[in-house]
Amino acid sequence: GRRDAAPPSTRFVQLASAEPVQGAAATSRLRSFVASNGTVDSHNTTFRASGWVLERFNRNPVVPLFHNYRDFPVGKGRAYVAGDELRLDVEFAPADDPVSGPHAEQALLWVDRGVLGVSVGFDFRTAEYEYNKERETGDEIADWFFPPLDFVRQELHEVSIVTIPSNPDALPVGRDALR
Numbered sequence: 001g002r003r004d005a006a007p008p009s010t011r012f013v014q015l016a017s018a019e020p021v022q023g024a025a026a027t028s029r030l031r032s033f034v035a036s037n038g039t040v041d042s043h044n045t046t047f048r049a050s051g052w053v054l055e056r057f058n059r060n061p062v063v064p065l066f067h068n069y070r071d072f073p074v075g076k077g078r079a080y081v082a083g084d085e086l087r088l089d090v091e092f093a094p095a096d097d098p099v100s101g102p103h104a105e106q107a108l109l110w111v112d113r114g115v116l117g118v119s120v121g122f123d124f125r126t127a128e129y130e131y132n133k134e135r136e137t138g139d140e141i142a143d144w145f146f147p148p149l150d151f152v153r154q155e156l157h158e159v160s161i162v163t164i165p166s167n168p169d170a171l172p173v174g175r176d177a178l179r
Contacts, residue, residue, distance in 0.1 A: 036086040044146040074104040117165035128153040
């Protein structure tokens, strides 16, 4: 094979990047996301923004890729509540980081192209919720697998960069400007 070709793990980071979300400087690796809001997600659940407990996350603000806890994170974050939304600012790992860099660079490229979002990770066992009978589907199996729960208090453990967020609004802030 050719010896001058880029290794498979870094081959795609050589693509030209789109403009960063919200007009950030081209060299900025900081992006903002809506991490959660009151929208019903793919699991038939909602999260009350005022119910997020953020101290644990903000002490160890890891942002993994695809909820993969065995690899190093692709960035670090800062979570905060803004109105009825949980927001997340992510600083992606430097491109030259020998471990996280290639994955962070690829994730940042796709975030800037408007195709990646985020997903929250929390401890269901300690969460407080209310059962929302109005969102029952009438399908006993579906309601068992995806019970209509409205979370009112939950501790944030991590927020991951993902291809398909459960919450359809868990996207980069300013994403609509990319369309």
